[in-house]
Amino acid sequence: MNPNLLITLSSFSLSRQHQRSLFHTKANLIQKLQTSKDLTSSTSTHSNVVKSGFLHDTFTSNHLLNSYVRLLRIDYAHKVFDEMPEPNVVSWTSLMAGYVSAGQPELAIWVFQKMQESSVFPNEFSFATVINACSSLANLKVGRRIHALIEVMGFGSNLVVCSSLVDMYGKSNEVDEARIVFDSMSSRNIISWTSMITSYSQNAQGHHALQLFREFNHLKLDSPNHFMLSSVINACASLGSLGAGKATHGVAIRLGHDTNTNDVIASALVDMYAKCGCVYYSETVFRKIPNPSLIPYTSMIVGAAKYGLGTLSLQLFQEMIDRKIKPNDVTFVGVLHACSHSGFVDKGLEFLNTMNKKHGVMPDAKHYTCVADMLGRVGRVEEAYRLAKSVHDHIELNEGKALLWGTLLSASRLHGRVDIAIEASKKLIESNQQVAGAYVTLSNTYVLAGDWENAHSLRSEMKHSGIRKEPGCSWIEIKESTYLFYAGDVSNCAQGSEIVRLLRKLEEKMKERGYGGVSTGLVFIDVEEEAKEEIVGMHSERLALAFGLMNTPKGGIIRIMKNLRMCRDCHEAFKMISDIVEREFVVRDVNRFHHFKNGSCTCRDFW
Known part of the structure; x- marks a missing residue:
């Protein structure tokens, strides 16, 4: 045999062996990246990827990027992305998804904009991801712009993209636009139905949510999942519809979504029963949860507070702290509400003064409003007034200022403080919030003081300005x-x-x-x-x-x-x-x- 042919065959054999070795090495690295559960494991495999020469392989780098995304280490993920010579649509989309998961949706939108400047075209998952970022921000302006691009690029009937659009419009309080997208879909799945039901539920259109849920059940397309059921239960809560709430609870149990195993359903039920005036049902559901998390605890605390069971609210709060569960801003709204409606003024002031020091929760307009309400209820209107004046400039949104001054206005009317009522009503009118309520409450304050002249003057001003009070x-x-x-x-x-x-x-x-x-x-x-x-x-x-x-x-x-x-x-x-x-x-x-x-x-x- 020709010696040169032997050398060629030998070289070919060695090359095949080397390729198989590289393939196995690559497969092993990818498997490790897919199963990585901590940063040490990912960085160790990252090092082996570099040593093996696979860092410039787009497929391997995408798995490396995704391993960091799963661990919410978006800084590491972005560094990997920057080192990729040819990132593809998966690379761009994974990086966007990482920013959304890490709670930085504005950067996900920025990545999408950079992607548009590159030669890589977005796919359905890219659009769905950037629309989810707009949902998180309730950024309707950018969302509509991307929706237009979706139509131009031919994704306007895509199931995944349309489901995300329904969710985005719902979270931006544009429920009619969400319904237009939903109705335009040629096919729908459990996600799109849930998104539309949730849009109605979150926008105080509970009747429409229940109607759509009945339609979904009538079509017998699929069994509702726990996300859909929780949205329906939330709709029942907003309506105060105990009958529909109980019926949905029964559906959840029948489908195996028991409160013992599903925190989402349990939290929704606790809230629903409380809002329907069955706080003892709420507690029954709550006590069946083996290890309640922050959300069911907060729902139960708020529910008990609304029912005037202040002692129960504070007991639940202490139980939650003893279990090392960190409260959030909504938890403290419930706690302060409980103090307000049960007359625990000193306890409430203590919570306000220590919530940031002890629990890392900075008080905002909602908390100051609860405390102003608490002080006003027991006649300490002057203290409530001083509190409102001291925090007014630190509250950014007009809605927050209106809540605070509206509460003070009610307290000053109740205790006949015309001077404070006048200033509080002016602050409300300046904020362009609750204007009709400000006029009516101030006029009632004048009536209590026997000042019918000013009361009539305000009434005339309302008529001339076209201001109408919401009818009871x-x-x-x-x-x-x-x-x-x-x-x-x-x-x-x-x-x-x-x-x-x-x-x-x-x-x-x-x-x-x-x-x-x-x-x-x-x-x-x-x-x-x-x-x-x-x-x-x-x-x-x-x-x-x-x-x-x-x-x-x-x-x-x-x-x-x-x-x-x-x-x-x-x-x-x-x-x-x-x-x-x-x-x-x-x-x-x-x-x-x-x-x-x-x-x-x-x-x-x-x-």
Whole structure:
């Protein structure tokens, strides 16, 4: 045989062996990167990638980049990316996803912009990732621009991309645009349905969320997952729809999403039952969670606080701290709310002063508002005023300032501090928030002080400026149907005349027990006393109560929701009626829950 041929064959054999060796080395390195669970393991494999000469291999480098992304070490991931000679679409998309996961969505958008300047074209996952970044920021301007690019590049009907767009528009409070995208999809999966249901739920359109959920179930496309169920439960919570909430709870149990195994469902149920006035159901669900995390603890603390169970809220908070669970800003809103609604003023001030030092949570507008409310409730309006003035300039958003001064305005009205009420209303009007409420509350403050001239002047100013106060309304759910009532209006109710007769009969019985009639001092319009009494006696919650008494079985609890704060006259009437008819009533107003039973309320007349 030709010696040269032998040398050639030998060299070829060695080359094949070398290739196989390199292939096995590469496969081994990639497997280690895929299973890496800590930074030490990833950096060690990174070193071996460099030694083996695979750093410039795009496929291997992508696995290395992804190993750092999984560990949320975006700094290491970006360094790997910068060293890649030819990053491909996977490289760019992985880096964007890393920034989104690391809580830096603005940098994910920046990476996408840099990608557009390169020769690499985005794919469906690139678009979905950058849209998710826009969702995190609720950046509608950039989101719409990218949506236009999606249409131009032919991804406008892509399932993955459209699901992300639905989520982005929902989180940007553009639920109608989310629905347009959803309706345009030629096919949908569990993610797209969940995104649309969640968009409705997060934008206070719970009825639409429930309707879409029923449609999903009717089509029998798939079994709802725990994310969809939690969004539906949240929709029930926002509506105060206990019947639908219980039904969804049953679906969750039937599908195996038990509270013992699913933290997301458990947290949603704790919140839902609390918002539907069943805080004891909330605690039952909560106590079944083997190792509750921050979210269910916070939901339970807030729920108990809204129900006036301040001691329970603080006990839960201490239990959470003992378990080494770090509270967040929402947890402290619940804790301070509990102190406010239970009169634990000194304890509340202590929490405010130590929440940053002890727990690393910086107080913001929500916390200062709770404390101002807490001080105002016990008549320490001057202290609340000083607090509001001292933190006003540190609050950036007008919404936060409005919350703070709105709370102070209510407190000053309650305690007849016209001087503070005037300044608080000016601050509210300057913030361009709650303007109508500021006018009405200030006018009521003037009325309490007997200053009808200024009250009328404000009323005239409202009329000339076209400022309208949100009308008070209450609603009640009976057999999965919701009935809405506005103050003094029974024209749209078939049982309107019966409601009026029942309320008059109940008022007669209350007067027999010493009820002095309604307090007419806070009625805005300067009319005769008899007419004022009629107006207050027809408040929306009273109409809903009468309707509930007429249309629910004896012995059952009547649950009513109200969009404004319950007035003191109705509160006194509800206490007395609960004793007369021997029924329990639960009223959820804009601030808290009132549970009336045997002539008393759980708030102990402190709200």
